[in-house]
Amino acid sequence: MTPLLDVRDLVTEFPGEDGKPLRAVNEVSLQLNRGEVLGLVGESGSGKSVTGFSLMGLVEKPGRVASGQVLFDGQELTAIDAKTRRSLRGRRIAMIFQDPMMTLNPVLRIGVQLMETLHAHVKISHREARIRARDALGMVGIPSPEERLDAYPHQLSGGMRQRVAIAIALLHSPDLIIADEPTTALDVTIQAQILAEFQKLTEQQGTAVIWITHDLAIVSGLADRIAVMYGGRIVETGPIASVLESPRHPYTRGLIRSVPSENSRGSRLAQIPGVTPSLSRMPRGCAFRTRCERATDACAMQPEATGTELDYYRCFHSYEQA
Amino acid sequence: MTVTATSYDSAPLLELRKVSRRFGASPDLAARVSIALGVAKPPPVVYALDEVDLIIKRGEVLGLVGESGCGKSTLGRIAAGILNPSDGAVYWKGLDRAGLEGKAARDADLAAQMIFQNSMAALNPRMNIEALVGEAASIHGLIKGDRGAYVDDYLNKSGFDPTMKRRLPHQFSGGQRARVNIARALAVQPEFLVCDESVAALDVSIQAQILNLFMDLREQLDLTYLFVSHDLGVVEHISDRVAIMYLGRVVEEAPVAEVFARPNHPYTQSLLAEVPRIKPGKRRFETVKGELPSPLAPPPGCHFHPRCPHAYARCKTEIPVKKEIAPGHFSACHLNDQ
Numbered sequence: 274m275t276p277l278l279d280v281r282d283l284v285t286e287f288p289g290e291d292g293k294p295l296r297a298v299n300e301v302s303l304q305l306n307r308g309e310v311l312g313l314v315g316e317s318g319s320g321k322s323v324t325g326f327s328l329m330g331l332v333e334k335p336g337r338v339a340s341g342q343v344l345f346d347g348q349e350l351t352a353i354d355a356k357t358r359r360s361l362r363g364r365r366i367a368m369i370f371q372d373p374m375m376t377l378n379p380v381l382r383i384g385v386q387l388m389e390t391l392h393a394h395v396k397i398s399h400r401e402a403r404i405r406a407r408d409a410l411g412m413v414g415i416p417s418p419e420e421r422l423d424a425y426p427h428q429l430s431g432g433m434r435q436r437v438a439i440a441i442a443l444l445h446s447p448d449l450i451i452a453d454e455p456t457t458a459l460d461v462t463i464q465a466q467i468l469a470e471f472q473k474l475t476e477q478q479g480t481a482v483i484w485i486t487h488d489l490a491i492v493s494g495l496a497d498r499i500a501v502m503y504g505g506r507i508v509e510t511g512p513i514a515s516v517l518e519s520p521r522h523p524y525t526r527g528l529i530r531s532v533p534s535e536n537s538r539g540s541r542l543a544q545i546p547g548v549t550p551s552l553s554r555m556p557r558g559c560a561f562r563t564r565c566e567r568a569t570d571a572c573a574m575q576p577e578a579t580g581t582e583l584d585y586y587r588c589f590h591s592y593e594q595a
Numbered sequence: 596m597t598v599t600a601t602s603y604d605s606a607p608l609l610e611l612r613k614v615s616r617r618f619g620a621s622p623d624l625a626a627r628v629s630i631a632l633g634v635a636k637p638p639p640v641v642y643a644l645d646e647v648d649l650i651i652k653r654g655e656v657l658g659l660v661g662e663s664g665c666g667k668s669t670l671g672r673i674a675a676g677i678l679n680p681s682d683g684a685v686y687w688k689g690l691d692r693a694g695l696e697g698k699a700a701r702d703a704d705l706a707a708q709m710i711f712q713n714s715m716a717a718l719n720p721r722m723n724i725e726a727l728v729g730e731a732a733s734i735h736g737l738i739k740g741d742r743g744a745y746v747d748d749y750l751n752k753s754g755f756d757p758t759m760k761r762r763l764p765h766q767f768s769g770g771q772r773a774r775v776n777i778a779r780a781l782a783v784q785p786e787f788l789v790c791d792e793s794v795a796a797l798d799v800s801i802q803a804q805i806l807n808l809f810m811d812l813r814e815q816l817d818l819t820y821l822f823v824s825h826d827l828g829v830v831e832h833i834s835d836r837v838a839i840m841y842l843g844r845v846v847e848e849a850p851v852a853e854v855f856a857r858p859n860h861p862y863t864q865s866l867l868a869e870v871p872r873i874k875p876g877k878r879r880f881e882t883v884k885g886e887l888p889s890p891l892a893p894p895p896g897c898h899f900h901p902r903c904p905h906a907y908a909r910c911k912t913e914i915p916v917k918k919e920i921a922p923g924h925f926s927a928c929h930l931n932d933q
Binding site for chain 2: 463528529
């Protein structure tokens with residue numbers, strides 16, 4: 274079966290201060306089947322968001338997708354013109370951002386923004402668009418959707434705004450949704466509501482999802498597979514259960530163990546020493562080696578992926594799979 | 596005097612008694628006249644805290660949990676002495692803080708320090724690290740001898756390399772700035788730290804470093820913490836006791852293991868059900884219905900009743916009182932009377 278999304282060796286570069294290009298996304302390969310949920314996990318500066326932007330063709334100049342392939346349903350996305358891309362965006366691939374105010378226009382009513390998205394891709398009457406917009410709001414759990422159509426974004430709470438953003442993303446039942454930390458700014462109870470709605474709707478519609486987050490706990494309950502990024506590369510990927518239960522890469526392992534939990538009470542947390550290096554100071558070879566307790570001289574070389582296409586890690590000194 | 600001395604020692608470090616805090620515009624004369632004449636409405640008042648009783652014992656870490664807008668930061672600020680309560684009293688080591696004067700008042704102020712969420716906003720961008728950490732300590736005459744050595748000592752304690760102390764805050768990462776904020780708070784030799792979402796903005800691996808630092812400092816310097824956070828995982832890790840707030844009231848208070856094992860208040864139960872944990876395998880995310888009501892017009896009776904699955908008639912009219920339901924476990928819910 275051909276995957277819905279097949280990303281090969283994607284490289285996204287930004288010019289550095291000395292003019293040399295810096296690789297924010299470095300040879301990233303991803304595969305995603307229809308209806309599958311991939312958790313793309315990493316800390317700030319790991320390149321997870323830029324990966325999402327690259328797939329959507331939203332990398333702003335002077336940044337650029339320098340090389341690699343993005344095959345979406347058999348179509349090469351890195352080579353298409355702006356018009357074709359626009360016909361895909363919002364209809365077949367949609368994105369949800371961390372801050373819904375980035376998606377929503379503050380001076381337009383919610384209803385207008387939903388209807389605008391509908392009219393961009395389908396020829397329907399104003400009346401029909403309004404009905405579909407209302408139903409979309411109802412679907413994401415917004416109470417009294419009819420009245421809400423006339424509300425402005427600032428009149429809604431953060432959780433409600435994010436629901437509106439999700440409703441817009443789901444309007445055309447896209448094949449793929451890229452969700453970039455959409456619940457990070459929300460309270461736990463609201464986060465759980467949004468996750469529940471999102472999970473239900475994407476399952477109903479058979480939507481594939483790339484869920485970008487720093488929060489392993491959310492991904493653990495939501496995703497089928499996980500990809501962990503560090504320094505612009507995917508350092509480990511695989512089925513969610515096996516990666517979380519027996520991580521092979523020292524970074525994945527450190528990340529999981531540094532999350533406070535019921536078992537860590539009263540004891541020290543396992544901590545990864547140091548900080549993520551900036552792009553211009555990324556060590557040669559394995560980017561993690563300066564913070565890694567297992568690093569040796571061998572790590573000055575870039576470790577190749579070990580394993581299969583969907584289940585691999587990049588490390589010379591990996592932990593055994595249990 | 597011995598009697599006073601013992602009661603002084605046995606008193607909790609900090610005690611809030613029926614502390615309320617309201618925020619709202621205070622109407623000027625013209626506005627007051629027009630309100631009195633009935634031609635204008637009184638200005639809206641936010642009830643951030645509503646008769647909160649809370650005790651913080653010496654040496655403990657009290658975790659304060661709640662959703663945004665529940666008043667937990669206001670409570671933290673009152674505990675740190677940055678805000679004054681509208682009603683009620685704050686007792687510092689058994690003495691009413693409002694009644695303290697002169698040196699006693701200053702000592703009480705210095706002994707309680709706060710560490711804020713946004714480390715950049717909390718540091719003057721034009722002062723270097725040494726000046727930031729040393730300023731308060733030198734003003735209060737705590738530095739005997741060399742300021743540089745004094746500052747270095749506290750930077751080291753906070754895990755910040757003192758050789759970088761001539762740099763400005765913007766030259767550091769969020770984790771390093773968090774350490775500077777901690778060093779600055781420690782430099783006035785406090786006994787009590789209020790951490791208001793101090794690790795919320797940090798990456799997981801950096802958060803772990805800072806949480807470990809808090810635990811180390813607690814042992815080294817015999818500190819007491821009020822740890823305000825929305826992150827239940829962090830609170831569970833670091834706290835001895837936990838207080839849960841909902842819309843300006845503390846609804847439940849218990850030792851950490853007790854509250855996570857046997858949450859009593861329906862709000863606590865629903866909140867804990869949603870603690871995201873690393874547990875592989877797809878699961879259904881459960882939901883509490885609705886959102887936090889506006890603190891401008893809180894619901895009558897128990898504030899949680901519009902969202903509570905067990906609410907009955909009494910909850911809509913009568914405010915539940917916090918009662919001890921097990922040793923050290925307090926909850927404010929009418930269901931416990933049935």
